[in-house]
Amino acid sequence: MGQVLTHVPCPECGTSGDSDPEQSHWQCSNCGNGFFLRRCTACSRVSYVDGLQGFHTPWPCTWCGRYNQGFSQNQDPAAASAAELAAEVHRYGRPGGPAGPDTGGRDRTQAHDMAVAVGPASPGAPSPRHGQVPTPTPGTWHFVRKRGVLAGAAVMVAVAAALAALLGPPDHGGSNKPPLLTRSARPTLRQTSTAATIACASGSIELIGSSTFGPVVQAAASIYTGRCHARINVVYGDVGGKGIDSAYAAATVNAAVQSKPAQAGSMIAMYNGETSSAPFLTPDPLGVLIFSMVAHTGLYPGSDISSSELKRLFLQGGEPGKIAAGRQAGTGTRITLLGFLGRQGPEPQVSGNSCPPPAGSAVCTEYSNMGLLSFVNKTRNVIGYAEVDHESNGHPAGYPDASVLSINGIAPTPANVRNGSYNFATVANLYMPPHPSALAKSFYQYLLQYIAANQSGGLITCSGVPKKLEDNC
Known part of the structure; x- marks a missing residue:
């Protein structure tokens, strides 16, 4: 209904077709091949995954060729949108074709600014830039895609054989070929949602507060600013004797919004759980x-x-x-x-x-x-x-x-x-101003994907947690 469509190139036949920008799957109207869209954990780019990919089997990245473990059609934390894929193609060129904005496949502006992180124990060592991966040579996609299809096909043949043994012969005229899905259920949890485009935004923002997930934000900021013309300042811990913790951050950002709302769009408080001391701010969960x-x-x-x-x-x-x-x-x-x-x-x-x-x-x-x-x-x-x-x-x-x-x-x-047996946990929130800057919104969306791809023993996505936690995610 009046929605702007996204143009997606087909890696199989080379033609481009329209897609709902929010969808995490796409089917080429020219050759009929279908693909799921997933973000590679090795290079962070949005990859095509064959429509016949087997469940929980490794899939090869369109761009760097690395294999990603596991696969799920629904609520896959690696799911990405057609709009995100289009942004990747615009930046880096078509898979297997010429590089994007420069020959290294990186944003030309990445050297201009960097993330500045202040913490008591972890000075911000630059993280590897995920954009620095070799672009596959022409034909590589067809090779790795075939390997992925064969792996998936082997699994499906084994499943089909087991079902045949249990259920008897198929009806006459039936087909043993698994149907290509034309619609995939979108994730319902916010931390795995792909509704918003993860794209570079310029400017400067400051995130202050929690030292529990501050280092994670710092690491993601280093990657983001390595690819984008932006400055992200992450501050936590006992800096300058101020004791910058989540309580200090919530009060500071809330006061800034209350006094100068137009200038506070670039300030974000990092807070563990929820607080009533920041009525002018809105909590956006990370995990x-x-x-x-x-x-x-x-x-x-x-x-x-x-x-x-x-x-x-x-x-x-x-x-x-x-x-x-x-x-x-x-x-x-x-x-x-x-x-x-x-x-x-x-x-x-x-x-x-x-x-x-x-x-x-x-x-x-x-x-x-x-x-x-x-x-x-x-x-x-x-x-x-x-x-x-x-x-x-x-x-x-x-x-x-x-x-x-x-x-x-x-x-x-x-x-x-x-499983609900351990309850000493809470939700990590970014407390946002009422009118966050474009960079604040863009970086928040990138953080969701970064955390989904880098879960640890201390910070996980909201997927599958008990309802009392999930309700705040």
Whole structure:
């Protein structure tokens, strides 16, 4: 109904056809071949995937030739839209043909600006630029596509044979050839939605706040600004003695919008969960954050702690011989812990001591996720809570003297969050101004895809999580 169509080139016959820009599948009206559209995890470009691709089988990227693991027709986190594919073709040229804007297949402006990230433990090392991949030579697509089709066909033949053995011979006149789908159900969850075009936008934005998912935003910003003429400043942690955490960020951006709404479109607060202290801002979810209890190695020999002991440590004044290290009052991480422990009403009166606490005190607070992990790692009698991206033998990566604890025997894993047995988790939100800039909107859409392709032990997509989490995603 008056919708502008997107022109998509066919990799098989070379002709172009129209497509609904939001669709994640396309069928050529000239040769009849159909394709699903998926984003490659190796080069981040939108690839054609053959319409006969087998379920959960590797598929080859149209651009770089790398194989991507698994495939699903519905709710595939790698799903991309026809509009995104059109943007890729406009930038890089047709697959197997001439390169796009320059011979390296990159945006000419990528060297002009870069992401600036400020964090206490992870200075922003430049991430590899996903645009720097070789464009397949003519004919490569046909080769890798045939390999993908053969792999998918082998799976479907095996399935067909098994069904034939169970159900008997097919009806006369029936066909054993799997039909090409002409309509694919679009993902319903926001973090895997492909409704918006992920395209470069220029300008400058600043994201401040959460140190739990700030490093992920920082990594994505490095890639985005490597491909686009933009500047993205990511700030978190104890910067300049200000203690820039999620509570500080929500209040700062909210005040900017309230006083100068026209100039605040480029400011974004990173917050864990939801807050009522930012009424002028709107939360846009990125995924689910998983928090872990962490203790100095040996403090809990069984690497397990009960919820009743957690309440004694963090709600009732602590335990002799142990220091309970937490996060600042008002931060999303701290509020998530209190909610997990069933605290109702105002927060308990706790010391505002910075870590390490003075003699005689059993509690202290850290400004950042990394600061808390560092304090636990170097102090023998400390237990705290943090988001942990990766583990090695039960230790947070980079913190060998800290151990991740189970709670009531349940480990903090993505699988346990999804099955509902582990509940110390919340939604990672970008709190946006009422009128975000074009760059803010574009980068948010890119972040969704980046997180879907780079899920870890601490940040996952909203797909498949319990309803109480999914409702806020």
